[in-house]
Amino acid sequence: MIPTAVIEAKQSLCAQCRTRPRLGALSRCGDCVRATAEVDRQTRQAAESRVATRKSAKEAEARATAERHAALEKLGELYLQFAASPEGIRLAEAQQAELTAPRNNATYVETLEGHERDRTLVANQTAAVHHTVDGGKSWLSIALTNPRDHTRALEAARVLGRHFEAPVIRHEDPEDATRLADRAQAQPARHTFGREARSLGNRSTAPRAAGKKRGGGAA
């Protein structure tokens, strides 16, 4: 059995550390009360300092923004002042002159010369420019000064294609017997053997319906 005095002594001990006597009517001793108060104070202080840090970061950002604005405004003012000054007017005039003056950049001149060479080459071969409307579609074509020179014509087509940044599309001649010789032909009927008109040259005397759809393809 525990003596009453011992129980009373235990009841008067601090509820937290159970070693030191309670402080007056409180349930804890003075040391524990002070320690808890200190922890509370530190927690509050840490929270306050976090808030203060965030606040000062925001304030610093706002200050920096205001400073940037002020600097830009100042720069704008300086620029306007400079633009209105004799030096500024001279500079603006010099820039304007440079913009309107003919370009003498080497690459630019070379490009222009290249374009002029292309233009001259095609112009020298051009007899007429045809505008044809066929089946509701417009076509432009160039009649050549020497229409039988296919090599020169192809060169002109390639130059023009490059100049216009467009593909060159070659349409073969369906009447061309030399082209037909390159592929397998149906053997002529025995009774026409030796009398085949198209084996005699480029031109047949009678128009042929067959072969009109042949040809075409990129050059």
Ligand SMILES: [Zn+2]
């Ligand atoms: Zn205590």
